[in-house]
Amino acid sequence: MRFIDLIRKKRDSHELSADEIGWMIRQYSADAIPDYQMSAWLMAAFLRGLSPAELAALTSAMLHSGRVLDLSALAAPKVDKHSTGGVGDKTSLIIAPLAASAGVVVPMISGRGLGHTGGTLDKLESIPGFSVNLDIPRFTAQLASIGVALIGQTEDLAPADKRLYALRDVTGTVESQSLICASIMSKKLAEGIDALVLDVKFGSGAFMKRVEDARSLAHLMVETGERMNKRVAALLTDMDQPLGNCIGNALEVRECIDVLKTSKDAPADLIELSVALTAWMLLLGGISPSLAAAEDRVRSLIADGSGLRKFRDIITAQGGDPRVCDDPSRLPQARHTQTIPALTSGYVQHIDSEKIGVASLVLGGGREKKEDAVDPAVGLVLSKKVGDRVASGEALCTVHYNSDARLTEALALIESAYAIASPAPIARKLIHGIVQTSGGSKFNG
Amino acid sequence: MRFIDLIRKKRDSHELSADEIGWMIRQYSADAIPDYQMSAWLMAAFLRGLSPAELAALTSAMLHSGRVLDLSALAAPKVDKHSTGGVGDKTSLIIAPLAASAGVVVPMISGRGLGHTGGTLDKLESIPGFSVNLDIPRFTAQLASIGVALIGQTEDLAPADKRLYALRDVTGTVESQSLICASIMSKKLAEGIDALVLDVKFGSGAFMKRVEDARSLAHLMVETGERMNKRVAALLTDMDQPLGNCIGNALEVRECIDVLKTSKDAPADLIELSVALTAWMLLLGGISPSLAAAEDRVRSLIADGSGLRKFRDIITAQGGDPRVCDDPSRLPQARHTQTIPALTSGYVQHIDSEKIGVASLVLGGGREKKEDAVDPAVGLVLSKKVGDRVASGEALCTVHYNSDARLTEALALIESAYAIASPAPIARKLIHGIVQTSGGSKFNG
Numbered sequence: 001m002r003f004i005d006l007i008r009k010k011r012d013s014h015e016l017s018a019d020e021i022g023w024m025i026r027q028y029s030a031d032a033i034p035d036y037q038m039s040a041w042l043m044a045a046f047l048r049g050l051s052p053a054e055l056a057a058l059t060s061a062m063l064h065s066g067r068v069l070d071l072s073a074l075a076a077p078k079v080d081k082h083s084t085g086g087v088g089d090k091t092s093l094i095i096a097p098l099a100a101s102a103g104v105v106v107p108m109i110s111g112r113g114l115g116h117t118g119g120t121l122d123k124l125e126s127i128p129g130f131s132v133n134l135d136i137p138r139f140t141a142q143l144a145s146i147g148v149a150l151i152g153q154t155e156d157l158a159p160a161d162k163r164l165y166a167l168r169d170v171t172g173t174v175e176s177q178s179l180i181c182a183s184i185m186s187k188k189l190a191e192g193i194d195a196l197v198l199d200v201k202f203g204s205g206a207f208m209k210r211v212e213d214a215r216s217l218a219h220l221m222v223e224t225g226e227r228m229n230k231r232v233a234a235l236l237t238d239m240d241q242p243l244g245n246c247i248g249n250a251l252e253v254r255e256c257i258d259v260l261k262t263s264k265d266a267p268a269d270l271i272e273l274s275v276a277l278t279a280w281m282l283l284l285g286g287i288s289p290s291l292a293a294a295e296d297r298v299r300s301l302i303a304d305g306s307g308l309r310k311f312r313d314i315i316t317a318q319g320g321d322p323r324v325c326d327d328p329s330r331l332p333q334a335r336h337t338q339t340i341p342a343l344t345s346g347y348v349q350h351i352d353s354e355k356i357g358v359a360s361l362v363l364g365g366g367r368e369k370k371e372d373a374v375d376p377a378v379g380l381v382l383s384k385k386v387g388d389r390v391a392s393g394e395a396l397c398t399v400h401y402n403s404d405a406r407l408t409e410a411l412a413l414i415e416s417a418y419a420i421a422s423p424a425p426i427a428r429k430l431i432h433g434i435v436q437t438s439g440g441s442k443f444n445g
Numbered sequence: 446m447r448f449i450d451l452i453r454k455k456r457d458s459h460e461l462s463a464d465e466i467g468w469m470i471r472q473y474s475a476d477a478i479p480d481y482q483m484s485a486w487l488m489a490a491f492l493r494g495l496s497p498a499e500l501a502a503l504t505s506a507m508l509h510s511g512r513v514l515d516l517s518a519l520a521a522p523k524v525d526k527h528s529t530g531g532v533g534d535k536t537s538l539i540i541a542p543l544a545a546s547a548g549v550v551v552p553m554i555s556g557r558g559l560g561h562t563g564g565t566l567d568k569l570e571s572i573p574g575f576s577v578n579l580d581i582p583r584f585t586a587q588l589a590s591i592g593v594a595l596i597g598q599t600e601d602l603a604p605a606d607k608r609l610y611a612l613r614d615v616t617g618t619v620e621s622q623s624l625i626c627a628s629i630m631s632k633k634l635a636e637g638i639d640a641l642v643l644d645v646k647f648g649s650g651a652f653m654k655r656v657e658d659a660r661s662l663a664h665l666m667v668e669t670g671e672r673m674n675k676r677v678a679a680l681l682t683d684m685d686q687p688l689g690n691c692i693g694n695a696l697e698v699r700e701c702i703d704v705l706k707t708s709k710d711a712p713a714d715l716i717e718l719s720v721a722l723t724a725w726m727l728l729l730g731g732i733s734p735s736l737a738a739a740e741d742r743v744r745s746l747i748a749d750g751s752g753l754r755k756f757r758d759i760i761t762a763q764g765g766d767p768r769v770c771d772d773p774s775r776l777p778q779a780r781h782t783q784t785i786p787a788l789t790s791g792y793v794q795h796i797d798s799e800k801i802g803v804a805s806l807v808l809g810g811g812r813e814k815k816e817d818a819v820d821p822a823v824g825l826v827l828s829k830k831v832g833d834r835v836a837s838g839e840a841l842c843t844v845h846y847n848s849d850a851r852l853t854e855a856l857a858l859i860e861s862a863y864a865i866a867s868p869a870p871i872a873r874k875l876i877h878g879i880v881q882t883s884g885g886s887k888f889n890g
Contacts, residue, residue, distance in 0.1 A: 007617035011491065036480035040616035043488035046456065171485035172452035 003033050010044040018057035025061035029160050042173040050178040056227035062186035065160030069192035077285035078105045078193045085117040087205035087357035088242035092120045093256040094274040097310035099281045100148035101301050107191045108150045113366045116357025121152050126250040126376035130320030146313045157190040181220040195231035195284035203240030205353020218435040231284045234435040241351040241386045244270035248365045248379010250331040260308040269430050332377035334400035345392045346420040348384050355417035359410040363401050448478050455489040463502035470506035474605050487618040495623040501672035507631035510605030514637030522730035523550045523638045530562040532650035532802035533687035537565045538701040539719040542755035544726045545593035546746050552636045553595045558811045561802025566597050571695040571821035575765030591758045602635040626665040640676035640729035648685030650798020663880040676729045679880040686796040686831045689715035693810045693824010695776040705753040777822035779845035790837045791865040793829050800862035804855040808846050
């Protein structure tokens with residue numbers, strides 16, 4: 001087999017066999033295919049697309065480019081959740097303990113924030129002492145003991161994805177639904193899970209701006225999971241405004257604790273989405289007989305404090321200070337706060353999530369380049385969200401900051417992110433639809 | 446400017462500006478753009494195409510990536526010819542001396558054979574002592590003294606093309622008409638010419654199998670030349686059977702001498718095409734007032750021996766033995782010959798040029814890889830061409846060979862290349878059409 005023939009084949013819209021794709025990934029992993037050839041193939045795949053069979057073969061080849069965890073020693077269903085990323089998207093910290101407290105094993109391997117979107121690892125690391133760098137033996141031991149662990153990418157799971165992603169990042173081949181699907185699914189399935197719930201976001205703060213794109217990516221991922229004998233469901237969720245009220249690492253941990261504590265400050269949208277995602281995990285894991293039963297179960301696990309206890313267990317197991325659950329002031333706090341008043345009266349029509357995400361980044365809460373350090377304390381707390389009535393001069397949000405210069409830069413972004421007008425906007429659904437199998441999908445909106 | 450933005454732009458079918466394309470080629474030439482990014486751009490350009498303005502900008506940038514010859518000290522019009530390559534395509538050896546003997550300066554920089562197609566340099570080097578490795582000062586001095594020189598690629602003309610071609614060759618991005626056009630035109634215009642005649646071949650022995658593809662490439666090259674203020678004409682010519690009767694380096698030199706000598710062995714198709722191409726060179730060079738006048742002029746330059754005298758001058762100037770013109774047996778000769786008889790009677794319907802070219806390659810006359818050495822003596826002499834009546838057992842061609850093993854391999858190819866049947870086939874035109882400007886084209890067929 002010669003790789004140039006596979007480049008030409010894809011270029012000319014022919015379908016590659018599973019053997020050819022497997023060979024390609026093995027050769028690339030062994031440095032027998034140079035980057036300059038792989039990038040040509042990636043661009044051809046970007047522009048010509050991949051068939052469902054090609055996509056499954058690519059996902060499988062990437063998945064098997066490294067170690068695949070064997071969690072068969074654990075009797076409980078292994079289920080994870082993955083989000084395509086958004087602003088204020090902190091559900092992992094709520095979902096993982098809730099699902100585990102219901103009896104699901106949650107082997108969650110997450111990423112860091114980049115650009116305007118945050119990352120689960122950065123949020124967890126704002127908890128004093130918390131370590132996300134568990135090796136695989138410690139990771140599996142923790143899954144056996146408390147049923148859940150939240151760690152960062154390891155070198156030995158899906159290493160081909162890591163190399164391919166780095167190449168895609170510099171060759172304009174990131175934004176391909178097929179390549180995104182293969183990347184996500186290969187990494188997630190390497191966790192040794194039985195089922196996966198996907199939170200596919202769309203809107204101003206998401207990677208995908210349009211629901212159609214989110215829906216087609218969801219279909220790709222669900223179908224690819226199906227071809228690989230995994231139960232997969234995808235929720236299409238609105239990211240046209242930030243999720244919850246807090247944006248910024250420690251601020252978001254605090255908000256998650258509020259949800260698990262049933263605090264009156266816990267935002268309704270964050271509760272709604274966390275409950276729905278966890279319920280789907282229980283349903284796919286076979287823990288609950290129906291979605292309604294699963295949702296009831298999740299709400300009761302929040303109400304009786306089971307979720308918060310499991311969160312405390314996770315923090316303790318991973319070296320963090322569990323006292324943050326009782327006293328969130330133990331989380332890093334910014335030196336200064338400033339409220340941003342509305343310049344006009346009316347209803348909040350829209351909050352540009354990407355601008356809010358960039359504002360948090362500018363404050364120091366995110367990273368522009370992978371090497372950047374993040375400030376865990378800074379961020380924003382929104383006091384008004386879409387649909388809220390606001391009077392001129394009333395606070396829209398509070399900025400938590402450590403540098404005046406950064407504040408100035410963030411203010412302009414925040415002010416331009418809020419669109420205020422009359423009359424009240426038509427409410428948007430948070431959960432727009434659900435994609436379950438290639439056969440039957442359920443759309444609410 | 447970031448190159449990834451230019452990759453994305455091309456990927457998304459947007460037009461790059463001349464500044465962007467110029468920057469790209471300068472950065473790539475300076476090793477500031479890695480191959481893995483350039484190959485992604487090339488694949489995007491392959492699949493999305495280039496606009497006429499982009500193509501002219503790319504050609505210009507590649508042309509100016511190195512030295513552009515300044516032949517303004519020579520008063521005569523500078524005109525060259527380029528062929529897209531074929532089997533038995535030896536016209537350069539006839540055209541260059543003929544055009545020069547008419548007063549055109551011919552600064553001809555040619556290539557070597559690769560695969561089933563031959564190369565002008567290999568043919569010239571079969572003349573004992575002939576050197577194609579003149580440096581630029583010697584090249585221009587010879588143009589001043591005898592008006593013509595035939596040399597190989599130099600490192601300092603269009604170096605970006607050399608690098609890009611090597612990358613395209615391994616990334617499945619060779620067969621793009623736009624990229625082919627930029628490659629050919631940048632190299633040719635670096636010769637400092639005023640006008641260019643293109644021989645764009647189609648058929649079984651050509652790079653392009655279909656006349657439509659040849660026509661569109663011809664249009665691209667003519668338009669690109671026009672945008673760069675050069676007079677360009679392209680002849681669309683049939684390569685569905687080999688040109689002339691001889692295939693193989695020394696055999697082809699001998700056939701060219703036959704044409705220039707008005708030998709009765711000189712094949713009609715080779716004469717017709719050589720006269721037409723040279724006439725177009727005289728017309729575009731302003732030497733002749735009309736194509737008919739130019740053709741008359743060329744025929745008289747053959748008849749009065751001017752062309753042969755100029756060919757002798759070239760050989761002498763470039764260190765070769767001019768006595769080959771009087772005594773072609775001084776050219777390398779194979780140790781053995783074998784005639785191939787027809788297995789059936791009828792008319793020759795078709796001769797698969799690619800198979801004949803590969804047969805010559807297999808005999809040792811061509812190269813599979815750039816590093817291979819060629820045997821100047823071996824090859825084929827066809828005694829029957831398309832339309833000829835042939836009786837079973839009559840000779841179709843004679844193989845000139847130096848190795849029995851290679852002969853055996855070649856025989857199967859040659860036998861399967863000839864299609865013999867009744868009735869007589871409909872004659873195909875050799876010159877199918879002419880493309881002159883984007884405004885007006887003239888098609889004969």
